[in-house]
Amino acid sequence: MKNDSRIVWDMELINRYDLSGPRYTSYPTAVQFDPALSASELVHQGQNSADKQAPLSLYVHIPFCAHVCYYCACNKVITRNRDRAQPYLETVYREMEQLSQWYSDDRIVDQLHWGGGTPTFISDSQMYELMQALRRQFNLRNDDQGDYSIEIDPREASPETLDVLRQTGFNRISLGVQDLDPQVQQAVNRVQPLEQTQAVLDKARQLGFSSINMDLIYGLPHQSLESFDKTLDVVIGMNPDRLSVFNYAHLPDRFRSQKHINPEQLPSPETKLAILQHSINKLLDAGYVYIGMDHFAKPDDSLALAQAAGQLHRNFQGYTTHAECDLVAMGVSAISQIGRVYYQNEHDLAAYTQAVTQQKHAIRRGVCLTDDDIIRGAVINQLICHFELDTTTIEQRFGILFNDYFNQEQSELTQFEADGLIQRHGSRIEVTPAGRLLIRRICMAFDAYIPKQQPTRGYSRII
Structure with a gap:
Protein backbone atom coordinates (compact mmCIF):
# COMPACT_ATOMS: atom_id res chain seq x y z
CA MET A 1 0.00 0.00 0.00
CA LYS A 2 1.07 3.58 -0.45
CA ASN A 3 1.77 5.65 2.64
CA ASP A 4 -1.28 7.71 3.60
CA SER A 5 -0.84 9.59 6.84
CA ARG A 6 -4.11 11.48 6.89
CA ILE A 7 -5.85 11.75 10.25
CA VAL A 8 -9.34 13.08 10.84
CA TRP A 9 -10.01 14.27 14.40
CA ASP A 10 -13.59 13.40 15.32
CA MET A 11 -14.22 14.23 18.99
CA GLU A 12 -17.61 12.51 19.03
CA LEU A 13 -16.02 9.24 17.91
CA ILE A 14 -13.07 9.68 20.26
CA ASN A 15 -15.34 10.23 23.25
CA ARG A 16 -17.37 7.15 22.35
CA TYR A 17 -14.54 4.74 21.60
CA ASP A 18 -11.63 5.91 23.77
CA LEU A 19 -11.76 3.11 26.34
CA SER A 20 -8.85 1.09 27.68
CA GLY A 21 -7.32 -1.60 25.51
CA PRO A 22 -4.21 -3.55 24.54
CA ARG A 23 -1.36 -2.09 22.52
CA TYR A 24 -1.13 -5.41 20.65
CA THR A 25 2.61 -5.89 20.80
CA SER A 26 1.47 -9.53 20.82
CA TYR A 27 -1.68 -11.56 20.41
CA PRO A 28 -2.62 -13.07 22.78
CA THR A 29 -1.43 -10.21 24.99
CA ALA A 30 0.68 -10.72 28.12
CA VAL A 31 -2.50 -10.75 30.24
CA GLN A 32 -3.11 -14.26 28.86
CA GLY A 331 17.24 -10.56 31.17
CA VAL A 332 14.74 -9.83 33.91
CA SER A 333 11.08 -9.57 32.70
CA ALA A 334 12.12 -10.03 29.03
CA ILE A 335 9.50 -11.53 26.67
CA SER A 336 10.36 -13.98 23.87
CA GLN A 337 8.38 -15.11 20.84
CA ILE A 338 9.60 -18.41 19.42
CA GLY A 339 7.48 -20.08 16.76
CA ARG A 340 4.01 -20.46 18.25
CA VAL A 341 5.04 -19.60 21.80
CA TYR A 342 5.30 -16.43 23.87
CA TYR A 343 6.91 -16.46 27.30
CA GLN A 344 8.17 -13.98 29.88
CA ASN A 345 11.03 -14.18 32.36
CA GLU A 346 10.78 -13.59 36.08
CA HIS A 347 9.87 -9.95 36.77
CA ASP A 348 11.76 -9.56 40.05
CA LEU A 349 15.56 -9.24 39.89
CA ALA A 350 16.24 -11.59 42.81
CA ALA A 351 13.81 -14.19 41.45
CA TYR A 352 15.38 -13.90 37.98
CA THR A 353 18.88 -14.40 39.37
CA GLN A 354 17.84 -17.39 41.47
CA ALA A 355 15.99 -19.01 38.57
CA VAL A 356 18.93 -18.74 36.19
CA THR A 357 21.35 -19.94 38.86
CA GLN A 358 19.25 -23.00 39.67
CA GLN A 359 17.84 -23.96 36.28
CA LYS A 360 19.77 -21.96 33.65
CA HIS A 361 16.67 -20.09 32.54
CA ALA A 362 14.15 -17.70 34.12
CA ILE A 363 10.89 -18.53 32.32
CA ARG A 364 7.98 -17.52 34.54
CA ARG A 365 4.84 -17.65 32.40
CA GLY A 366 3.78 -18.01 28.80
CA VAL A 367 1.25 -19.15 26.25
CA CYS A 368 1.19 -21.70 23.42
CA LEU A 369 -0.68 -20.26 20.46
CA THR A 370 -3.72 -22.07 19.08
CA ASP A 371 -4.69 -21.98 15.41
CA ASP A 372 -7.34 -19.42 16.34
CA ASP A 373 -4.69 -17.25 18.05
CA ILE A 374 -2.56 -17.36 14.88
CA ILE A 375 -5.46 -16.32 12.64
CA ARG A 376 -6.67 -13.52 14.90
CA GLY A 377 -3.11 -12.34 15.48
CA ALA A 378 -2.54 -12.07 11.73
CA VAL A 379 -5.70 -10.00 11.31
CA ILE A 380 -4.82 -7.69 14.20
CA ASN A 381 -1.20 -7.27 13.03
CA GLN A 382 -2.33 -6.37 9.51
CA LEU A 383 -4.81 -3.77 10.75
CA ILE A 384 -2.55 -2.16 13.35
CA CYS A 385 0.42 -1.97 10.95
CA HIS A 386 -1.28 -1.10 7.67
CA PHE A 387 -4.77 0.23 8.48
CA GLU A 388 -6.26 -2.15 5.94
CA LEU A 389 -7.05 -5.83 5.53
CA ASP A 390 -7.62 -8.00 2.47
CA THR A 391 -9.87 -10.74 3.80
CA THR A 392 -9.16 -12.90 0.73
CA THR A 393 -5.50 -13.04 1.71
CA ILE A 394 -6.48 -14.27 5.18
CA GLU A 395 -8.82 -16.85 3.65
CA GLN A 396 -6.14 -18.20 1.35
CA ARG A 397 -3.46 -18.22 4.04
CA PHE A 398 -5.51 -20.09 6.62
CA GLY A 399 -8.11 -21.99 4.59
CA ILE A 400 -11.13 -20.25 6.10
CA LEU A 401 -14.13 -18.26 4.92
CA PHE A 402 -13.56 -14.90 6.59
CA ASN A 403 -17.16 -13.83 7.14
CA ASP A 404 -18.12 -17.27 8.44
CA TYR A 405 -15.08 -17.56 10.73
CA PHE A 406 -15.64 -14.05 12.10
CA ASN A 407 -19.40 -14.26 12.07
CA GLN A 408 -19.75 -13.00 15.64
CA GLU A 409 -17.61 -9.97 14.81
CA GLN A 410 -19.78 -8.81 11.90
CA SER A 411 -22.21 -6.73 13.99
CA GLU A 412 -19.31 -4.79 15.56
CA LEU A 413 -17.70 -4.24 12.14
CA THR A 414 -21.06 -3.01 10.84
CA GLN A 415 -21.20 -0.52 13.73
CA PHE A 416 -17.64 0.62 13.00
CA GLU A 417 -18.63 1.16 9.37
CA ALA A 418 -21.77 3.09 10.32
CA ASP A 419 -19.69 5.30 12.62
CA GLY A 420 -17.12 5.97 9.93
CA LEU A 421 -14.18 4.12 11.51
CA ILE A 422 -13.84 1.67 8.61
CA GLN A 423 -14.99 1.22 5.04
CA ARG A 424 -15.65 -2.15 3.41
CA HIS A 425 -15.21 -2.69 -0.29
CA GLY A 426 -15.81 -6.31 -1.20
CA SER A 427 -13.00 -8.26 0.43
CA ARG A 428 -11.19 -5.16 1.68
CA ILE A 429 -11.52 -3.50 5.07
CA GLU A 430 -9.96 -0.03 5.18
CA VAL A 431 -9.49 2.03 8.32
CA THR A 432 -10.61 5.60 7.64
CA PRO A 433 -8.60 8.70 8.58
CA ALA A 434 -11.05 9.10 11.49
CA GLY A 435 -10.46 5.48 12.57
CA ARG A 436 -6.68 5.56 12.63
CA LEU A 437 -6.47 7.13 16.09
CA LEU A 438 -8.81 4.38 17.33
CA ILE A 439 -7.04 1.46 15.65
CA ARG A 440 -6.59 -0.34 18.98
CA ARG A 441 -10.36 -0.30 19.49
CA ILE A 442 -10.91 -1.69 15.98
CA CYS A 443 -8.42 -4.50 16.65
CA MET A 444 -10.23 -5.33 19.88
CA ALA A 445 -13.19 -6.53 17.81
CA PHE A 446 -11.06 -9.51 16.74
CA ASP A 447 -9.71 -10.23 20.24
CA ALA A 448 -11.34 -13.41 21.54
CA TYR A 449 -10.06 -12.79 25.08
CA ILE A 450 -11.75 -9.45 25.65
CA PRO A 451 -15.37 -9.62 26.85
CA LYS A 452 -17.55 -7.84 24.33
CA GLN A 453 -19.45 -4.66 25.17
CA GLN A 454 -17.67 -3.87 28.42
CA PRO A 455 -14.60 -1.81 29.37
CA THR A 456 -11.30 -3.63 29.80
CA ARG A 457 -9.10 -3.37 32.87
CA GLY A 458 -5.36 -3.52 33.24
CA TYR A 459 -4.74 -1.68 29.95
CA SER A 460 -3.94 1.94 29.12
CA ARG A 461 -6.40 4.28 27.44
CA ILE A 462 -6.46 4.01 23.66
CA ILE A 463 -5.72 7.72 23.23
Whole structure:
Protein backbone atom coordinates (compact mmCIF):
# COMPACT_ATOMS: atom_id res chain seq x y z
CA MET A 1 0.00 0.00 0.00
CA LYS A 2 1.07 3.58 -0.45
CA ASN A 3 1.77 5.65 2.64
CA ASP A 4 -1.28 7.71 3.60
CA SER A 5 -0.84 9.59 6.84
CA ARG A 6 -4.11 11.48 6.89
CA ILE A 7 -5.85 11.75 10.25
CA VAL A 8 -9.34 13.08 10.84
CA TRP A 9 -10.01 14.27 14.40
CA ASP A 10 -13.59 13.40 15.32
CA MET A 11 -14.22 14.23 18.99
CA GLU A 12 -17.61 12.51 19.03
CA LEU A 13 -16.02 9.24 17.91
CA ILE A 14 -13.07 9.68 20.26
CA ASN A 15 -15.34 10.23 23.25
CA ARG A 16 -17.37 7.15 22.35
CA TYR A 17 -14.54 4.74 21.60
CA ASP A 18 -11.63 5.91 23.77
CA LEU A 19 -11.76 3.11 26.34
CA SER A 20 -8.85 1.09 27.68
CA GLY A 21 -7.32 -1.60 25.51
CA PRO A 22 -4.21 -3.55 24.54
CA ARG A 23 -1.36 -2.09 22.52
CA TYR A 24 -1.13 -5.41 20.65
CA THR A 25 2.61 -5.89 20.80
CA SER A 26 1.47 -9.53 20.82
CA TYR A 27 -1.68 -11.56 20.41
CA PRO A 28 -2.62 -13.07 22.78
CA THR A 29 -1.43 -10.21 24.99
CA ALA A 30 0.68 -10.72 28.12
CA VAL A 31 -2.50 -10.75 30.24
CA GLN A 32 -3.11 -14.26 28.86
CA PHE A 33 0.34 -15.58 29.79
CA ASP A 34 -0.14 -18.55 32.15
CA PRO A 35 2.30 -19.26 35.02
CA ALA A 36 0.97 -22.83 35.18
CA LEU A 37 2.53 -23.72 31.83
CA SER A 38 5.88 -25.44 32.39
CA ALA A 39 9.07 -23.98 30.94
CA SER A 40 9.89 -27.34 29.34
CA GLU A 41 6.58 -27.39 27.49
CA LEU A 42 7.00 -23.81 26.29
CA VAL A 43 10.56 -24.44 25.07
CA HIS A 44 9.58 -27.74 23.43
CA GLN A 45 6.68 -26.12 21.59
CA GLY A 46 8.86 -23.18 20.59
CA GLN A 47 11.65 -25.33 19.20
CA ASN A 48 9.23 -27.54 17.26
CA SER A 49 7.32 -24.65 15.70
CA ALA A 50 10.23 -22.29 14.91
CA ASP A 51 11.45 -21.81 11.36
CA LYS A 52 15.11 -22.70 11.79
CA GLN A 53 15.98 -21.21 8.39
CA ALA A 54 14.66 -17.76 9.32
CA PRO A 55 16.79 -15.05 10.97
CA LEU A 56 16.64 -14.18 14.67
CA SER A 57 15.92 -11.07 16.68
CA LEU A 58 17.64 -10.68 20.08
CA TYR A 59 16.59 -8.50 23.01
CA VAL A 60 18.61 -7.80 26.17
CA HIS A 61 16.93 -6.10 29.14
CA ILE A 62 19.23 -4.04 31.38
CA PRO A 63 17.09 -2.83 34.28
CA PHE A 64 19.37 -0.37 36.08
CA CYS A 65 18.86 3.39 36.24
CA ALA A 66 20.99 5.84 38.21
CA HIS A 67 18.04 8.23 38.60
CA VAL A 68 14.30 7.68 38.88
CA CYS A 69 12.10 9.41 36.31
CA TYR A 70 8.79 9.83 38.10
CA TYR A 71 6.65 9.05 35.02
CA CYS A 72 8.36 5.74 34.26
CA ALA A 73 6.37 2.49 34.08
CA CYS A 74 9.26 0.26 32.96
CA ASN A 75 10.67 -2.66 34.96
CA LYS A 76 13.70 -0.97 36.50
CA VAL A 77 16.09 -1.00 39.44
CA ILE A 78 17.11 2.45 40.73
CA THR A 79 20.68 2.43 42.03
CA ARG A 80 23.82 4.50 41.80
CA ASN A 81 25.93 1.49 42.67
CA ARG A 82 27.49 0.57 39.33
CA ASP A 83 28.93 -2.57 40.92
CA ARG A 84 25.48 -4.17 40.68
CA ALA A 85 25.78 -4.41 36.91
CA GLN A 86 28.49 -7.10 36.67
CA PRO A 87 26.70 -9.80 38.74
CA TYR A 88 23.58 -9.17 36.68
CA LEU A 89 25.52 -9.48 33.42
CA GLU A 90 27.07 -12.73 34.62
CA THR A 91 23.56 -14.06 35.14
CA VAL A 92 22.54 -12.89 31.67
CA TYR A 93 25.56 -14.70 30.18
CA ARG A 94 24.48 -17.91 31.87
CA GLU A 95 20.94 -17.51 30.57
CA MET A 96 22.29 -16.59 27.13
CA GLU A 97 24.26 -19.83 26.93
CA GLN A 98 21.08 -21.85 27.53
CA LEU A 99 19.11 -19.80 25.01
CA SER A 100 21.82 -20.32 22.42
CA GLN A 101 21.62 -24.09 22.87
CA TRP A 102 17.85 -23.96 22.48
CA TYR A 103 17.45 -21.57 19.58
CA SER A 104 20.63 -20.39 17.86
CA ASP A 105 21.05 -23.10 15.18
CA ASP A 106 23.53 -20.65 13.61
CA ARG A 107 20.56 -18.50 12.50
CA ILE A 108 21.74 -15.05 11.48
CA VAL A 109 20.74 -12.24 13.84
CA ASP A 110 19.10 -9.54 11.72
CA GLN A 111 17.81 -7.52 14.66
CA LEU A 112 19.28 -6.74 18.08
CA HIS A 113 17.95 -4.38 20.74
CA TRP A 114 19.12 -3.43 24.23
CA GLY A 115 16.43 -1.85 26.38
CA GLY A 116 15.79 -1.03 30.00
CA GLY A 117 16.08 0.65 32.40
CA THR A 118 19.09 2.45 31.04
CA PRO A 119 21.34 0.19 28.94
CA THR A 120 24.09 2.80 29.06
CA PHE A 121 24.15 2.41 32.86
CA ILE A 122 26.75 -0.31 32.33
CA SER A 123 30.34 0.71 31.62
CA ASP A 124 31.90 0.91 28.18
CA SER A 125 33.98 -2.21 28.89
CA GLN A 126 30.85 -4.07 30.04
CA MET A 127 29.07 -3.09 26.82
CA TYR A 128 31.95 -4.47 24.82
CA GLU A 129 31.94 -7.63 26.94
CA LEU A 130 28.17 -8.11 26.52
CA MET A 131 28.36 -7.74 22.75
CA GLN A 132 31.27 -10.20 22.59
CA ALA A 133 29.25 -12.71 24.61
CA LEU A 134 26.34 -12.32 22.20
CA ARG A 135 28.67 -12.89 19.27
CA ARG A 136 30.04 -16.07 20.85
CA GLN A 137 26.58 -17.54 21.42
CA PHE A 138 24.70 -16.24 18.36
CA ASN A 139 25.46 -15.54 14.72
CA LEU A 140 25.59 -11.74 14.76
CA ARG A 141 26.21 -9.87 11.53
CA ASN A 142 29.50 -8.12 10.80
CA ASP A 143 28.40 -6.16 7.71
CA ASP A 144 26.46 -3.33 9.44
CA GLN A 145 23.34 -4.45 7.55
CA GLY A 146 21.43 -5.62 10.63
CA ASP A 147 19.01 -3.52 12.65
CA TYR A 148 21.08 -3.18 15.85
CA SER A 149 19.62 -0.60 18.22
CA ILE A 150 19.95 0.61 21.81
CA GLU A 151 17.96 2.95 24.07
CA ILE A 152 20.06 5.87 25.30
CA ASP A 153 19.64 8.31 28.13
CA PRO A 154 21.67 11.33 26.94
CA ARG A 155 22.65 11.98 30.57
CA GLU A 156 24.36 8.57 30.59
CA ALA A 157 26.18 8.58 27.24
CA SER A 158 29.63 10.08 26.77
CA PRO A 159 31.22 10.50 23.33
CA GLU A 160 33.45 7.53 24.21
CA THR A 161 30.36 5.40 24.94
CA LEU A 162 28.93 6.22 21.51
CA ASP A 163 32.28 5.25 19.97
CA VAL A 164 32.12 1.88 21.72
CA LEU A 165 28.52 1.29 20.64
CA ARG A 166 29.31 2.03 17.00
CA GLN A 167 32.50 -0.05 17.03
CA THR A 168 30.71 -3.06 18.51
CA GLY A 169 28.02 -3.04 15.81
CA PHE A 170 25.16 -0.75 16.83
CA ASN A 171 23.78 1.36 14.00
CA ARG A 172 20.52 2.72 15.48
CA ILE A 173 19.84 4.62 18.68
CA SER A 174 16.74 5.82 20.50
CA LEU A 175 17.11 8.94 22.65
CA GLY A 176 14.86 9.55 25.62
CA VAL A 177 13.88 13.23 25.54
CA GLN A 178 10.27 13.38 26.85
CA ASP A 179 10.06 17.21 27.08
CA LEU A 180 12.47 20.11 26.78
CA ASP A 181 10.66 22.50 29.14
CA PRO A 182 12.77 22.96 32.34
CA GLN A 183 9.68 23.16 34.57
CA VAL A 184 8.34 19.87 33.21
CA GLN A 185 11.76 18.25 33.56
CA GLN A 186 11.98 19.33 37.20
CA ALA A 187 8.51 17.98 37.96
CA VAL A 188 9.35 14.50 36.61
CA ASN A 189 12.93 14.44 38.01
CA ARG A 190 14.58 14.29 34.60
CA VAL A 191 16.62 17.46 34.15
CA GLN A 192 18.22 17.11 30.74
CA PRO A 193 19.54 20.28 29.08
CA LEU A 194 19.03 20.55 25.34
CA GLU A 195 22.78 20.86 24.84
CA GLN A 196 23.26 17.40 26.33
CA THR A 197 20.81 15.79 23.93
CA GLN A 198 22.16 17.75 20.96
CA ALA A 199 25.73 16.63 21.74
CA VAL A 200 24.71 12.95 21.68
CA LEU A 201 22.76 13.50 18.46
CA ASP A 202 25.67 15.25 16.74
CA LYS A 203 28.17 12.58 17.83
CA ALA A 204 25.86 9.77 16.66
CA ARG A 205 25.51 11.35 13.24
CA GLN A 206 29.27 11.88 13.02
CA LEU A 207 29.79 8.18 13.77
CA GLY A 208 27.36 7.10 11.05
CA PHE A 209 24.41 5.75 13.04
CA SER A 210 21.87 5.12 10.30
CA SER A 211 18.70 5.89 12.24
CA ILE A 212 17.99 8.06 15.26
CA ASN A 213 14.71 7.95 17.17
CA MET A 214 13.52 10.39 19.82
CA ASP A 215 10.90 9.65 22.48
CA LEU A 216 8.53 12.36 23.69
CA ILE A 217 5.74 12.09 26.27
CA TYR A 218 2.57 14.18 26.41
CA GLY A 219 0.41 14.52 29.51
CA LEU A 220 3.24 15.33 31.96
CA PRO A 221 2.98 17.92 34.77
CA HIS A 222 2.91 21.59 33.71
CA GLN A 223 2.61 20.75 30.02
CA SER A 224 0.40 22.99 27.91
CA LEU A 225 -0.34 23.18 24.23
CA GLU A 226 2.02 26.15 23.97
CA SER A 227 4.88 24.57 25.94
CA PHE A 228 4.76 21.27 24.05
CA ASP A 229 4.62 23.16 20.76
CA LYS A 230 7.96 24.74 21.64
CA THR A 231 9.43 21.29 22.36
CA LEU A 232 8.15 20.06 18.99
CA ASP A 233 9.69 23.05 17.20
CA VAL A 234 13.12 22.26 18.64
CA VAL A 235 12.83 18.48 18.10
CA ILE A 236 11.71 18.89 14.48
CA GLY A 237 14.70 21.17 14.00
CA MET A 238 16.95 18.40 15.34
CA ASN A 239 15.62 16.26 12.48
CA PRO A 240 15.41 12.72 13.97
CA ASP A 241 14.58 9.87 11.58
CA ARG A 242 11.79 8.60 13.84
CA LEU A 243 9.70 10.05 16.63
CA SER A 244 7.59 8.40 19.29
CA VAL A 245 5.02 10.55 21.08
CA PHE A 246 3.74 8.55 24.05
CA ASN A 247 0.75 9.17 26.26
CA TYR A 248 1.53 9.48 29.97
CA ALA A 249 -0.84 7.28 31.98
CA HIS A 250 -0.97 8.35 35.62
CA LEU A 251 -1.28 5.09 37.59
CA PRO A 252 0.44 5.74 40.94
CA ASP A 253 -1.13 2.67 42.55
CA ARG A 254 0.68 0.46 40.02
CA PHE A 255 3.92 2.42 39.62
CA ARG A 256 5.34 3.71 42.89
CA SER A 257 7.52 6.44 41.38
CA GLN A 258 4.42 8.14 39.96
CA LYS A 259 3.33 8.98 43.52
CA HIS A 260 5.88 11.81 43.32
CA ILE A 261 3.81 13.47 40.60
CA ASN A 262 1.21 15.96 41.78
CA PRO A 263 -2.01 15.11 39.88
CA GLU A 264 -3.15 18.73 40.17
CA GLN A 265 -0.22 19.72 37.93
CA LEU A 266 -1.24 17.33 35.12
CA PRO A 267 -2.90 18.78 32.02
CA SER A 268 -6.64 18.18 31.73
CA PRO A 269 -7.91 15.38 29.45
CA GLU A 270 -9.03 18.07 27.01
CA THR A 271 -5.56 19.64 26.98
CA LYS A 272 -3.93 16.24 26.47
CA LEU A 273 -6.12 15.58 23.43
CA ALA A 274 -5.35 19.04 22.08
CA ILE A 275 -1.61 18.40 22.50
CA LEU A 276 -1.88 15.07 20.68
CA GLN A 277 -3.94 16.53 17.83
CA HIS A 278 -1.53 19.42 17.43
CA SER A 279 1.50 17.10 17.59
CA ILE A 280 0.15 14.81 14.88
CA ASN A 281 -0.70 17.70 12.56
CA LYS A 282 2.61 19.44 13.18
CA LEU A 283 4.67 16.31 12.50
CA LEU A 284 2.71 15.55 9.33
CA ASP A 285 3.28 19.13 8.16
CA ALA A 286 7.00 18.65 8.90
CA GLY A 287 7.06 15.70 6.48
CA TYR A 288 6.83 12.73 8.84
CA VAL A 289 4.67 9.71 8.06
CA TYR A 290 2.16 8.63 10.69
CA ILE A 291 3.11 4.97 11.15
CA GLY A 292 0.43 4.30 13.74
CA MET A 293 -0.49 4.97 17.35
CA ASP A 294 2.51 6.87 18.81
CA HIS A 295 5.01 6.47 15.96
CA PHE A 296 6.20 8.72 13.16
CA ALA A 297 9.01 8.29 10.64
CA LYS A 298 10.55 10.09 7.71
CA PRO A 299 9.29 8.81 4.34
CA ASP A 300 12.69 7.27 3.53
CA ASP A 301 13.05 5.54 6.93
CA SER A 302 12.84 1.75 6.91
CA LEU A 303 9.64 1.79 9.01
CA ALA A 304 7.82 3.98 6.50
CA LEU A 305 9.21 1.98 3.58
CA ALA A 306 8.12 -1.30 5.19
CA GLN A 307 4.63 0.06 5.78
CA ALA A 308 4.43 1.27 2.18
CA ALA A 309 5.47 -2.21 0.99
CA GLY A 310 2.98 -3.99 3.26
CA GLN A 311 5.79 -5.56 5.30
CA LEU A 312 5.53 -3.78 8.65
CA HIS A 313 5.17 -5.94 11.75
CA ARG A 314 4.63 -5.41 15.46
CA ASN A 315 6.29 -7.10 18.43
CA PHE A 316 7.31 -6.31 22.00
CA GLN A 317 9.63 -3.54 20.84
CA GLY A 318 6.76 -1.89 18.93
CA TYR A 319 6.72 -1.49 15.16
CA THR A 320 9.44 -3.42 13.35
CA THR A 321 10.55 -4.36 9.86
CA HIS A 322 11.44 -7.94 10.85
CA ALA A 323 8.25 -9.99 10.68
CA GLU A 324 10.14 -13.16 9.84
CA CYS A 325 12.30 -13.19 12.98
CA ASP A 326 11.78 -15.23 16.12
CA LEU A 327 12.48 -13.00 19.12
CA VAL A 328 14.86 -14.44 21.73
CA ALA A 329 14.84 -12.21 24.81
CA MET A 330 17.09 -12.35 27.86
CA GLY A 331 17.24 -10.56 31.17
CA VAL A 332 14.74 -9.83 33.91
CA SER A 333 11.08 -9.57 32.70
CA ALA A 334 12.12 -10.03 29.03
CA ILE A 335 9.50 -11.53 26.67
CA SER A 336 10.36 -13.98 23.87
CA GLN A 337 8.38 -15.11 20.84
CA ILE A 338 9.60 -18.41 19.42
CA GLY A 339 7.48 -20.08 16.76
CA ARG A 340 4.01 -20.46 18.25
CA VAL A 341 5.04 -19.60 21.80
CA TYR A 342 5.30 -16.43 23.87
CA TYR A 343 6.91 -16.46 27.30
CA GLN A 344 8.17 -13.98 29.88
CA ASN A 345 11.03 -14.18 32.36
CA GLU A 346 10.78 -13.59 36.08
CA HIS A 347 9.87 -9.95 36.77
CA ASP A 348 11.76 -9.56 40.05
CA LEU A 349 15.56 -9.24 39.89
CA ALA A 350 16.24 -11.59 42.81
CA ALA A 351 13.81 -14.19 41.45
CA TYR A 352 15.38 -13.90 37.98
CA THR A 353 18.88 -14.40 39.37
CA GLN A 354 17.84 -17.39 41.47
CA ALA A 355 15.99 -19.01 38.57
CA VAL A 356 18.93 -18.74 36.19
CA THR A 357 21.35 -19.94 38.86
CA GLN A 358 19.25 -23.00 39.67
CA GLN A 359 17.84 -23.96 36.28
CA LYS A 360 19.77 -21.96 33.65
CA HIS A 361 16.67 -20.09 32.54
CA ALA A 362 14.15 -17.70 34.12
CA ILE A 363 10.89 -18.53 32.32
CA ARG A 364 7.98 -17.52 34.54
CA ARG A 365 4.84 -17.65 32.40
CA GLY A 366 3.78 -18.01 28.80
CA VAL A 367 1.25 -19.15 26.25
CA CYS A 368 1.19 -21.70 23.42
CA LEU A 369 -0.68 -20.26 20.46
CA THR A 370 -3.72 -22.07 19.08
CA ASP A 371 -4.69 -21.98 15.41
CA ASP A 372 -7.34 -19.42 16.34
CA ASP A 373 -4.69 -17.25 18.05
CA ILE A 374 -2.56 -17.36 14.88
CA ILE A 375 -5.46 -16.32 12.64
CA ARG A 376 -6.67 -13.52 14.90
CA GLY A 377 -3.11 -12.34 15.48
CA ALA A 378 -2.54 -12.07 11.73
CA VAL A 379 -5.70 -10.00 11.31
CA ILE A 380 -4.82 -7.69 14.20
CA ASN A 381 -1.20 -7.27 13.03
CA GLN A 382 -2.33 -6.37 9.51
CA LEU A 383 -4.81 -3.77 10.75
CA ILE A 384 -2.55 -2.16 13.35
CA CYS A 385 0.42 -1.97 10.95
CA HIS A 386 -1.28 -1.10 7.67
CA PHE A 387 -4.77 0.23 8.48
CA GLU A 388 -6.26 -2.15 5.94
CA LEU A 389 -7.05 -5.83 5.53
CA ASP A 390 -7.62 -8.00 2.47
CA THR A 391 -9.87 -10.74 3.80
CA THR A 392 -9.16 -12.90 0.73
CA THR A 393 -5.50 -13.04 1.71
CA ILE A 394 -6.48 -14.27 5.18
CA GLU A 395 -8.82 -16.85 3.65
CA GLN A 396 -6.14 -18.20 1.35
CA ARG A 397 -3.46 -18.22 4.04
CA PHE A 398 -5.51 -20.09 6.62
CA GLY A 399 -8.11 -21.99 4.59
CA ILE A 400 -11.13 -20.25 6.10
CA LEU A 401 -14.13 -18.26 4.92
CA PHE A 402 -13.56 -14.90 6.59
CA ASN A 403 -17.16 -13.83 7.14
CA ASP A 404 -18.12 -17.27 8.44
CA TYR A 405 -15.08 -17.56 10.73
CA PHE A 406 -15.64 -14.05 12.10
CA ASN A 407 -19.40 -14.26 12.07
CA GLN A 408 -19.75 -13.00 15.64
CA GLU A 409 -17.61 -9.97 14.81
CA GLN A 410 -19.78 -8.81 11.90
CA SER A 411 -22.21 -6.73 13.99
CA GLU A 412 -19.31 -4.79 15.56
CA LEU A 413 -17.70 -4.24 12.14
CA THR A 414 -21.06 -3.01 10.84
CA GLN A 415 -21.20 -0.52 13.73
CA PHE A 416 -17.64 0.62 13.00
CA GLU A 417 -18.63 1.16 9.37
CA ALA A 418 -21.77 3.09 10.32
CA ASP A 419 -19.69 5.30 12.62
CA GLY A 420 -17.12 5.97 9.93
CA LEU A 421 -14.18 4.12 11.51
CA ILE A 422 -13.84 1.67 8.61
CA GLN A 423 -14.99 1.22 5.04
CA ARG A 424 -15.65 -2.15 3.41
CA HIS A 425 -15.21 -2.69 -0.29
CA GLY A 426 -15.81 -6.31 -1.20
CA SER A 427 -13.00 -8.26 0.43
CA ARG A 428 -11.19 -5.16 1.68
CA ILE A 429 -11.52 -3.50 5.07
CA GLU A 430 -9.96 -0.03 5.18
CA VAL A 431 -9.49 2.03 8.32
CA THR A 432 -10.61 5.60 7.64
CA PRO A 433 -8.60 8.70 8.58
CA ALA A 434 -11.05 9.10 11.49
CA GLY A 435 -10.46 5.48 12.57
CA ARG A 436 -6.68 5.56 12.63
CA LEU A 437 -6.47 7.13 16.09
CA LEU A 438 -8.81 4.38 17.33
CA ILE A 439 -7.04 1.46 15.65
CA ARG A 440 -6.59 -0.34 18.98
CA ARG A 441 -10.36 -0.30 19.49
CA ILE A 442 -10.91 -1.69 15.98
CA CYS A 443 -8.42 -4.50 16.65
CA MET A 444 -10.23 -5.33 19.88
CA ALA A 445 -13.19 -6.53 17.81
CA PHE A 446 -11.06 -9.51 16.74
CA ASP A 447 -9.71 -10.23 20.24
CA ALA A 448 -11.34 -13.41 21.54
CA TYR A 449 -10.06 -12.79 25.08
CA ILE A 450 -11.75 -9.45 25.65
CA PRO A 451 -15.37 -9.62 26.85
CA LYS A 452 -17.55 -7.84 24.33
CA GLN A 453 -19.45 -4.66 25.17
CA GLN A 454 -17.67 -3.87 28.42
CA PRO A 455 -14.60 -1.81 29.37
CA THR A 456 -11.30 -3.63 29.80
CA ARG A 457 -9.10 -3.37 32.87
CA GLY A 458 -5.36 -3.52 33.24
CA TYR A 459 -4.74 -1.68 29.95
CA SER A 460 -3.94 1.94 29.12
CA ARG A 461 -6.40 4.28 27.44
CA ILE A 462 -6.46 4.01 23.66
CA ILE A 463 -5.72 7.72 23.23
